[in-house]
Amino acid sequence: MVMACRIINKRRHMGLQQLSSFAGTGRTFLGPLKSSKFIIDAECHESVLISSTVRLLESLDLTSAVGQLLNEAVQAQNNTYKTGTSTLLFLVGAWSSAAEECLHLGVPISLVVSVMSEGLNSCIEEVVSLQIPVHNVFDHIDSTKTFSGLETFSVSLCPFLQIPSDTGLQKEHDLKDVASPSLTIYDLSGIRVKSSKLLRPQAEVEADKNKVQNPQTLKNSLLTGNHYRKSVLIHSRHFNRTDNNQWINKQDGFLEQHGAAPPNTYRCNDFVELEMGLSHGDQSSMKLVDEAVRLQYQNASMQQGNCTMPFRFDISRIFTCRVPGVPETFSCACPGFITVVSISNTTLIKELQNQPNRIILIEGDLTENYRHLGFNKATNINTLLESMKVQQDSSEELWTNYVLQVLIKFNVNLILVQGNVSEHLIEKCIHSKRLVLGSVHSSVMQAFAEASGAVQVTYVTQVNENCVGNGVSVTFWRSIPSDVIDNINIITIMIKTEGINLVTVVLTSPVTAQMQSKEDRFWTCAYRLYYALKEQKVFLGGGAVEFLCLSHLQILAEQSLSKRNHVCSGWLHNTSSWLASSLALYRSTVLKCLANGWHKYLSALIYNTANCSSEFEASTVIQQHLQNATDSGSPSSYILNEYGKLNSGIFNSGISNKLEQIPRIYDVVIPKTEAWRRALDLVLLVLQTDSEIITGLGHTQLNSQETEGFLFL
Numbered sequence: 001m002v003m004a005c006r007i008i009n010k011r012r013h014m015g016l017q018q019l020s021s022f023a024g025t026g027r028t029f030l031g032p033l034k035s036s037k038f039i040i041d042a043e044c045h046e047s048v049l050i051s052s053t054v055r056l057l058e059s060l061d062l063t064s065a066v067g068q069l070l071n072e073a074v075q076a077q078n079n080t081y082k083t084g085t086s087t088l089l090f091l092v093g094a095w096s097s098a099a100e101e102c103l104h105l106g107v108p109i110s111l112v113v114s115v116m117s118e119g120l121n122s123c124i125e126e127v128v129s130l131q132i133p134v135h136n137v138f139d140h141i142d143s144t145k146t147f148s149g150l151e152t153f154s155v156s157l158c159p160f161l162q163i164p165s166d167t168g169l170q171k172e173h174d175l176k177d178v179a180s181p182s183l184t185i186y187d188l189s190g191i192r193v194k195s196s197k198l199l200r201p202q203a204e205v206e207a208d209k210n211k212v213q214n215p216q217t218l219k220n221s222l223l224t225g226n227h228y229r230k231s232v233l234i235h236s237r238h239f240n241r242t243d244n245n246q247w248i249n250k251q252d253g254f255l256e257q258h259g260a261a262p263p264n265t266y267r268c269n270d271f272v273e274l275e276m277g278l279s280h281g282d283q284s285s286m287k288l289v290d291e292a293v294r295l296q297y298q299n300a301s302m303q304q305g306n307c308t309m310p311f312r313f314d315i316s317r318i319f320t321c322r323v324p325g326v327p328e329t330f331s332c333a334c335p336g337f338i339t340v341v342s343i344s345n346t347t348l349i350k351e352l353q354n355q356p357n358r359i360i361l362i363e364g365d366l367t368e369n370y371r372h373l374g375f376n377k378a379t380n381i382n383t384l385l386e387s388m389k390v391q392q393d394s395s396e397e398l399w400t401n402y403v404l405q406v407l408i409k410f411n412v413n414l415i416l417v418q419g420n421v422s423e424h425l426i427e428k429c430i431h432s433k434r435l436v437l438g439s440v441h442s443s444v445m446q447a448f449a450e451a452s453g454a455v456q457v458t459y460v461t462q463v464n465e466n467c468v469g470n471g472v473s474v475t476f477w478r479s480i481p482s483d484v485i486d487n488i489n490i491i492t493i494m495i496k497t498e499g500i501n502l503v504t505v506v507l508t509s510p511v512t513a514q515m516q517s518k519e520d521r522f523w524t525c526a527y528r529l530y531y532a533l534k535e536q537k538v539f540l541g542g543g544a545v546e547f548l549c550l551s552h553l554q555i556l557a558e559q560s561l562s563k564r565n566h567v568c569s570g571w572l573h574n575t576s577s578w579l580a581s582s583l584a585l586y587r588s589t590v591l592k593c594l595a596n597g598w599h600k601y602l603s604a605l606i607y608n609t610a611n612c613s614s615e616f617e618a619s620t621v622i623q624q625h626l627q628n629a630t631d632s633g634s635p636s637s638y639i640l641n642e643y644g645k646l647n648s649g650i651f652n653s654g655i656s657n658k659l660e661q662i663p664r665i666y667d668v669v670i671p672k673t674e675a676w677r678r679a680l681d682l683v684l685l686v687l688q689t690d691s692e693i694i695t696g697l698g699h700t701q702l703n704s705q706e707t708e709g710f711l712f713l
Contacts, residue, residue: 013103015686016096018066023093025060026053029086030601031608032281036517051517053085054078066686073682077675082527083668084675090604091679094597099687101593107586113684115590120680122556123549124673129636130540130548131669134532137271138311141297268538268666277541277666278528284331285518285525291333292318292503293529299335299501315530316443319504320522322515325488326480326508336496337444338477338504339437343489344430351433352474357413359469361445361456365419366438368399370459400425403460407434410468414495416440416448435474444502448472451500472497477506531668539672541665543605544639546598551626551635553595560588 028035029052036051039059050056053074062071070092078085095116102112268274272290279286293313300311321338323330341349364370403425407415414435421438429436449456454469477492485491492506507518532538539545599622606618629635643664 013100013687015066015689016100016103016683018064019070019096019683019686020093020100022057022060022062022067022070023089023096026056026086026089027093027604028608029053029056030090031605033609034086035608049513049517052520053089055516055520069682069685073678077671077678081531081668081671081674082523084671087601087672088675088679090601091597091676092682094600095594095680095683096686097600098593098597099683101596102590103687105589107589109688111586112590112687115587116594116680116684119553119556119591119594120676123552124676126552126636127539127545127548127673130545130639131537132540132666133267134269134274134536134538135267136269137274137533138297139269141271141294273664274532274538274666275529277538277664278532278668279525280528280541280665282521282525284328285521286529288331288333288505288507288522289526289529292505292526295333295335295503296501299499303499303501313530313533314501315526317447317501317503318526319441319444319502320519321492321504321506322519323488323490323492323506323508324512324515325510326484328509330478330480330508331506333503333505334477334494335503336494336500337440337448337502338492338494338506340490340492341435341437343485343491345435345493346491348430348433348435349474349476349491349493352413352435353476355413356470357472357474358411359414359416359448359452359454359472360407360410360412360460360463360467361449361454361469362415362417362419362458362460363442363445363456364417364458365421366403366415366417366425366436366460367420367422368396370419396422396424400428404428404432406460406463408432410463410465412463412468414472414474416445418442418445447500447502448497451497451502469497527671528668531671532666535669537669538666539669540639540643541667543602544643545667545672546601546605547622547625547629548635548639550595550598550602550622551629553591553598554626555635557588557591557595560591561585 025037028037034051036049037056038047038049039056040047048059050059057071057074060067062068070089073092074085074088077088099112099116103109268277275286275290276283296314296317297311319337321340323340400422406412407429412434415429415437417436417438418440419438421436426436445456448454448469452469452472455467457463457467473494473496475494477494480492494504496502505522507515507522509515509518599619602622603615603618606612606621607615612618612621629638632638632641
């Protein structure tokens with residue numbers, strides 16, 4: 001697919017401009033209200049509907065070196081975390097523009113690289129203050145409400161970047177009579193202390209504003225230090241305030257509030273609340289994840305019996321099965337292995353479903369020519385037979401008959417193969433009432449080995465009685481209308497055995513073009529939950545951490561600029577002062593450009609949620625919040641206070657009146673920060689590349705318009 005053309009200014013860094021051009025194609029994927037795109041092939045004019053960064057880059061022409069680097073960065077993020085790719089792509093574009101602006105202002109490349117890297121590292125350290133611990137969410141999973149009870153909300157409320165009332169942009173909402181959602185507080189021993197209202201009366205909010213420390217006093221105390229990275233945040237983890245109602249951080253980085261009473265720690269220990277916070281508005285996908293986790297939990301409870309080992313969500317034992325052409329109401333999670341087979345297997349499945357089946361597991365291919373690498377014959381050697389006897393059966397026919405003899409000998413009805421399977425063998429097995437399935441995932445094979453007692457083998461010649469598993473059932477998955485089956489020409493079957501640790505999520509949709517997007521969204525939700533449980537911590541989401549990064553960088557830039565002015569005032573008395581002031585000025589410039597990337601990110605996020613009619617209006621909202629955060633003297637405390645206000649949400653489109661059911665928004669920690677790092681690493685790599693190198697014969701086929709601006713070596 002060919003991307004829309006963009007004018008490249010050859011007087012500026014071409015690689016950074018190309019990165020910005022590529023990244024600009026994915027702006028609409030940021031936030032919970034993603035807009036799908038039609039990608040049109042310029043040659044055959046075919047189109048495909050996509051709604052994720054990964055599928056977008058798969059459809060674009062990324063043959064250039066910059067495009068290849070961008071694709072590798074996105075693929076690495078997706079293969080590892082399955083989330084954060086939209087953030088990565090957007091920040092690549094924003095920081096490419098920031099680095100390009102630094103070059104335009106005359107900042108040396110080495111200084112751009114060092115200050116940007118240091119600035120991002122400082123941000124990652126700063127946002128630790130917005131982490132919330134996740135503990136014991138499975139302790140009451142049997143008695144808690146299910147996820148489906150909250151399915152009515154299409155978009156979750158983000159308790160942070162709402163349009164401030166003093167901007168003149170706020171929309172009118174009459175929420176006076178709505179019950180207030182509560183934020184549960186626990187003491188250090190884990191005992192519930194109280195539930196503080198998230199929706200507080202306006203008089204109480206104004207009273208809290210009056211308690212904020214004088215910002216001028218804070219400013220004067222901050223400028224006494226010499227190092228530009230000394231934080232302005234007196235409430236950050238570097239300080240220990242003991243004033244009443246002030247936020248501090250424990251040594252582990254989690255939120256804590258000190259006052260006259262014993263310290264309280266904010267934590268998340270409700271499974272449904274965690275799921276809702278990580279769904280980011282995609283309730284349908286997270287509902288399927290919830291079903292899969294609960295099935296795993298039930299199976300683990302049955303297997304453990306009286307054992308009290310903690311349950312762990314094993315995402316490697318979750319699989320998906322796509323069934324196009326079937327209504328979405330059929331989507332669900334089921335125990336066992338569910339897959340689709342040809343409709344020609346209908347009679348065979350009917351024969352197998354009324355009996356316990358014996359199973360063998362083949363790790364490699366099940367084909368006649370599959371050999372160990374040391375036993376593969378050379379393909380260019382022909383054997384001449386001395387005998388004139390005509391061979392009646394081919395070698396494949398002989399091999400197929402041998403395999404059938406083995407299956408008959410050990411009374412095997414079901415064969416799962418990790419690799420490819422001979423088509424001729426499949427046909428023979430169907431006639432002998434045996435089912436062979438190929439391309440089965442290794443984790444599925446392992447699950448059946450554990451549950452049925454089968455032993456995986458590489459070759460069928462290794463099969464013996466000890467390798468055969470027992471007690472496997474094969475049935476039709478669900479009763480699907482016959483007219484639907486005739487249209488899709490496939491049937492869905494379920495294979496399972498007692499105690500198998502395997503869950504398949506069946507994804508259905510009447511629109512075939514939506515299947516890939518549906519599967520991508522499911523895995524995104526699943527991996528968000530997986531990493532949240534694995535790390536046992538989450539970020540406050542909805543732009544909170546990005547806003548803190550923006551505010552923090554602006555404070556560092558102002559500190560650096562103040563230091564430069566102080567040094568510059570005495571530069572005539574010291575020959576090295578001029579250089580020091582120049583470095584301070586450059587540092588401030590680079591930090592401001594880096595912060596501008598966060599500003600663009602938040603503006604696009606607000607605009608994409610339809611809260612603002614334009615990104616300019618969204619930028620005005622951000623500026624007002626920045627001013628409020630600066631006036632408060634502590635951006636982190638300001639963010640936490642905003643989470644406790646009525647007007648604290650940007651994802652408020654389509655919200656029900658039942659606000660007491662709306663949870664906070666969460667983000668996973670490591671996938672998010674790794675997306676930041678990968679984005680900046682890519683930008684700095686391209687920044688330090690002076691020219692694009694094209695090798696090989698491919699460049700001779702390019703016309704003069706395409707080759708203009710490139711250097712051929």
